[in-house]
Amino acid sequence: xxxxxxxxxxxxxxxxxxxxxxxxxxxxxxxxxxxxxxxxxxxxxxxxxxxxxxxxxxxxxxxxxxxxxxxxxxxxxxxxxxxxxxxxxxxxxxxxxxxxxxxxxxxxxxxxxxxxxxxxxxxxxxxxxxxxxxxxxxxxxxxxxxxxxxxxxxxxxxxxxxxxxxxxxxxxxxxxxxxxxxxxxxxxxxxxxxxxxxxxxxxxxxxxxxxxxxxxxxxxxxxxxxxxxxxxxxxxxxxxxxxxxxxxxxxxxxxxxxxxxxxxxxxxxxxxxxxxxxxxxxxxxxxxxxxxxxxxxxxxxxxxxxxxxxxxxxxxxxxxxxxxxxxxxxxxxxxxxxxxxxxxxxxxxxxxxxxxxxxxxxxxxxxxxxxxxxxxxxxxxxxxxxxxxxxxxxxxxxxxxxxxxxxxxxxxxxxxxxxxxxxxxxxxxxxxxxxxxxxxxxxxxxxx
Amino acid sequence: xxxxxxxxxxxxxxxxxxxxxxxxxxxxxxxxxxxxxxxxxxxxxxxxxxxxxxxxxxxxxxxxxxxxxxxxxxxxxxxxxxxxxxxxxxxxxxxxxxxxxxxxxxxxxxxxxxxxxxxxxxxxxxxxxxxxxxxxxxxxxxxxxxxxxxxxxxxxxxxxxx
Amino acid sequence: xxxxxxxxxxxxxxxxxxxxxxxxxxxxxxxxxxxxxxxxxxxxxxxxxxxxxxxxxxxxxxxxxxxxxxxxxxxxxxxxxxxxxxxxxxxxxxxxxxxxxxxxxxxxxxxxxxxxxxxxxxxxxxxxxxxxxxxxxxxxxxxxxxxxxxxxxxxxxxxxxxxxxxxxxxxxxxxxxxxxxxxxxxxxxxxxxxxxxxxxxxxxxxxxxxxxxxxxxxxxxxxxxxxxxxxxxxxxxxxxxxxxxxxxxxxxxxxxxxxxxxxxxxxx
Numbered sequence: 001x002x003x004x005x006x007x008x009x010x011x012x013x014x015x016x017x018x019x020x021x022x023x024x025x026x027x028x029x030x031x032x033x034x035x036x037x038x039x040x041x042x043x044x045x046x047x048x049x050x051x052x053x054x055x056x057x058x059x060x061x062x063x064x065x066x067x068x069x070x071x072x073x074x075x076x077x078x079x080x081x082x083x084x085x086x087x088x089x090x091x092x093x094x095x096x097x098x099x100x101x102x103x104x105x106x107x108x109x110x111x112x113x114x115x116x117x118x119x120x121x122x123x124x125x126x127x128x129x130x131x132x133x134x135x136x137x138x139x140x141x142x143x144x145x146x147x148x149x150x151x152x153x154x155x156x157x158x159x160x161x162x163x164x165x166x167x168x169x170x171x172x173x174x175x176x177x178x179x180x181x182x183x184x185x186x187x188x189x190x191x192x193x194x195x196x197x198x199x200x201x202x203x204x205x206x207x208x209x210x211x212x213x214x215x216x217x218x219x220x221x222x223x224x225x226x227x228x229x230x231x232x233x234x235x236x237x238x239x240x241x242x243x244x245x246x247x248x249x250x251x252x253x254x255x256x257x258x259x260x261x262x263x264x265x266x267x268x269x270x271x272x273x274x275x276x277x278x279x280x281x282x283x284x285x286x287x288x289x290x291x292x293x294x295x296x297x298x299x300x301x302x303x304x305x306x307x308x309x310x311x312x313x314x315x316x317x318x319x320x321x322x323x324x325x326x327x328x329x330x331x332x333x334x335x336x337x338x339x340x341x342x343x344x345x346x347x348x349x350x351x352x353x354x355x356x357x358x359x360x361x362x363x364x365x366x367x368x369x370x371x372x373x374x375x376x377x378x379x380x381x382x383x384x385x386x387x388x389x390x391x392x393x394x395x396x397x398x399x400x401x402x403x404x405x406x407x408x409x410x411x412x413x414x415x416x417x418x419x420x421x422x423x424x425x426x427x428x429x430x431x432x433x434x435x436x437x438x439x440x441x442x443x444x445x446x447x448x
Numbered sequence: 449x450x451x452x453x454x455x456x457x458x459x460x461x462x463x464x465x466x467x468x469x470x471x472x473x474x475x476x477x478x479x480x481x482x483x484x485x486x487x488x489x490x491x492x493x494x495x496x497x498x499x500x501x502x503x504x505x506x507x508x509x510x511x512x513x514x515x516x517x518x519x520x521x522x523x524x525x526x527x528x529x530x531x532x533x534x535x536x537x538x539x540x541x542x543x544x545x546x547x548x549x550x551x552x553x554x555x556x557x558x559x560x561x562x563x564x565x566x567x568x569x570x571x572x573x574x575x576x577x578x579x580x581x582x583x584x585x586x587x588x589x590x591x592x593x594x595x596x597x598x599x600x601x602x603x604x605x606x607x608x609x610x
Numbered sequence: 611x612x613x614x615x616x617x618x619x620x621x622x623x624x625x626x627x628x629x630x631x632x633x634x635x636x637x638x639x640x641x642x643x644x645x646x647x648x649x650x651x652x653x654x655x656x657x658x659x660x661x662x663x664x665x666x667x668x669x670x671x672x673x674x675x676x677x678x679x680x681x682x683x684x685x686x687x688x689x690x691x692x693x694x695x696x697x698x699x700x701x702x703x704x705x706x707x708x709x710x711x712x713x714x715x716x717x718x719x720x721x722x723x724x725x726x727x728x729x730x731x732x733x734x735x736x737x738x739x740x741x742x743x744x745x746x747x748x749x750x751x752x753x754x755x756x757x758x759x760x761x762x763x764x765x766x767x768x769x770x771x772x773x774x775x776x777x778x779x780x781x782x783x784x785x786x787x788x789x790x791x792x793x794x795x796x797x798x799x800x801x802x803x804x805x806x807x808x809x810x811x812x813x814x815x816x817x818x819x820x821x822x823x824x825x826x827x828x829x830x831x832x833x834x835x836x837x838x839x840x841x842x843x844x845x846x847x848x849x850x851x852x853x854x855x856x857x858x859x860x861x862x863x864x865x866x867x868x869x870x871x872x873x874x875x876x877x878x
Binding site: 184185186187188211213214227232234254255257258271273275276277278299301302315317321322343345346359361364385386388389404406407408409410411412414439 | 511513546547548549550551552554555556558559561562563566580581582583586587588589590591592593594597
């Protein structure tokens with residue numbers, strides 16, 4: 001026995017290189033630079049090109065779809081699409097067999113390739129996502145649709161790529177409903193408008209004969225609720241996007257405003273103002289039953305449900321000034337959550353459920369910010385002369401809001417535009433619209 | 449000699465310009481002071497009349513819906529006129545300035561118009577004759593982005609409905 | 611037939627007239643909803659991974675026999691030596707794939723909704739056998755090291771002190787990898803964001819083998835971000851090659867573990 005022990009001891013002594021313990025190095029920092037990605041133009045054969053050019057009057061749909069993808073990725077702030085002129089490999093060959101060394105050479109870490117073809121009348125787009133450094137394929141999908149739908153294919157490709165590379169759902173195959181504005185500040189003409197998330201395919205839903213405000217999507221994106229001053233009676237309306245039909249929500253003897261859908265889409269929550277007092281009500285869209293949720297002589301408005309429907313955040317001046325409150329969805333357990341300096345308004349619960357976005361007014365400046373649902377961790381993302389009404393992207397990562405400019409002494413130079421900003425406070429961007437715009441509301445993903 | 453004259457004239461012009469600009473500066477702040485008292489507009493700009501000596505609107509302080517002494521005086525005149533013209537019905541239009549969120553401002557405008565309505569009612573105008581509408585910040589009368597413009601926009605306007 | 615069409619159109623016209631009369635402010639025509647897009651899965655197998663396919667196949671077979679530990683990451687430098695021509699291109703077997711796909715799709719859904727992607731991604735990179743093998747092997751190795759360290763006696767203390775990298779050596783390596791690692795920005799900042807990767811190195815600092823220690827988390831539902839993070843760490847290692855290792859003492863650092871932790875960056 002002792003002998004064996006001794007032998008083991010000897011072995012240990014004379015096997016020195018086996019005895020080092022594993023060295024661990026902690027990597028706690030990296031760069032937050034956008035990921036370099038190459039979007040190779042989607043290839044198509046001549047016959048397809050000619051046929052599609054005839055139908056869409058677009059020269060090369062494949063490279064146009066690639067441009068949609070590239071533009072989306074760049075605007076996300078998380079990716080850096082590389083300049084196509086540096087690409088060494090032809091797009092049709094790359095789609096089958098990328099030479100990873102070539103793509104690594106131009107510092108690309110991911111590569112998107114694809115092919116466009118016609119299947120009878122339909123457009124078929126296939127794409128692949130490659131990990132350049134690991135030298136392998138990460139994703140491959142094909143989509144078939146009518147040719148005029150080609151931009152949407154680009155958005156869906158972006159969503160898939162975004163999800164595969166960031167680990168969270170994308171927000172590109174979405175639309176934004178907003179209020180289009182024209183004319184002088186004292187007599188603005190406002191219309192409901194809807195467009196793709198990237199500013200294309202704008203359509204106007206009302207003619208501008210009456211004032212319309214604050215449109216919001218329902219969870220399936222087929223209905224919109226908004227405030228209209230039709231016949232000078234400010235009331236909450238419901239618009240079915242598919243049929244174009246509109247109806248007044250409920251028969252209230254006074255102004256109803258600030259509408260939003262419940263997360264299940266069955267109810268509309270809104271403010272009803274009467275005799276100088278605004279309270280929050282819900283109306284069930286099926287049985288039309290109206291429920292009073294708050295009962296307080298102060299102004300209670302801008303209600304927004306939590307994604308699970310159990311809580312409501314809203315705006316009230318019951319403390320003397322505009323602040324943000326949270327309550328259970330039956331109106332009990334009202335708690336104030338905003339305690340910073342200044343006034344707080346337009347609380348909106350994030351789709352992830354962990355944050356509430358808001359507008360803050362302090363010392364003559366307007367801020368868009370977020371806080372946790374208990375009011376802690378307030379972060380202000382952007383400051384300006386006037387901005388308000390944040391709306392979340394469906395993945396809860398980006399906020400869209402509107403910003404108005406200060407006019408000069410003569411009251412000139414007024415404009416209202418949509419802007420977007422990341423939850424991080426970086427990547428602030430103007431969202432392109434045909435006219436001036438306000439009150440944006442982001443749809444959920446259309447392709448789910 | 450000629451050169452001297454040019455020099456002298458230029459100097460004169462510069463001095464005069466300075467003097468004038470100082471004057472303008474003073475005048476401007478003076479007008480603001482004389483038109484706003486305790487954050488409430490007290491001027492006559494933008495004010496229209498329902499009848500001779502009966503102003504159509506009252507003004508409010510920021511985020512407030514409390515009637516000032518001056519506003520109550522205006523509303524008493526309106527009440528007297530309405531009692532004398534019993535066939536007239538009115539709409540009270542409540543407004544807010546641009547320095548607030550849209551939805552809150554809609555509620556605030558409604559509250560302001562109702563403050564005026566309540567006062568008219570206590571002076572004998574039947575509530576059947578008064579309807580109320582809030583435009584929030586949607587219909588400013590002054591498109592400026594300064595305290596004077598905002599004060600003119602924080603208002604409740606009595607409009608003849610028939 | 612004709613009757614019903616007539617009735618239907620009459621009713622529709624009435625509806626439209628009613629709607630336009632009662633709501634004169636409505637838009638002239640309803641806007642069209644976005645048309646339907648159908649999604650089809652196209653093959654993504656080891657075959658699409660052309661340069662590596664023969665090797666990968668071999669590797670997988672080896673794993674199945676559990677003879678040897680393998681890494682899913684083939685060294686990129688060997689790419690050129692393979693014969694890509696010999697490998698069938700994706701297009702060569704489309705019929706078969708289509709058949710499978712058609713079986714998978716729900717025929718009713720195709721028309722009215724965009725067909726959603728199935729879980730096919732899972733098979734794309736991680737052969738379950740391979741993962742199992744990796745996990746098993748890593749356990750073994752872990753056990754081995756524990757045994758080893760238990761056996762270390764007092765007399766080896768001097769060597770123990772020598773076994774780590776010196777501060778400057780470690781700093782050089784860290785600085786290099788900090789520069790290579792693009793942290794994915796979409797990660798949730800309140801999760802455990804630690805990825806531990808074990809490396810086998812050559813004396814010149816190039817990487818022979820990488821191994822993710824918590825490999826099981828890669829495919830845990832709700833931990834999709836972990837895979838993304840792990841892949842970013844692997845990319846960083848690839849990008850940084852050869853690693854800035856000390857010029858001496860290869861035996862000390864030929865096995866190296868890097869702990870990638872994104873929390874600090876994302877919280878700050």
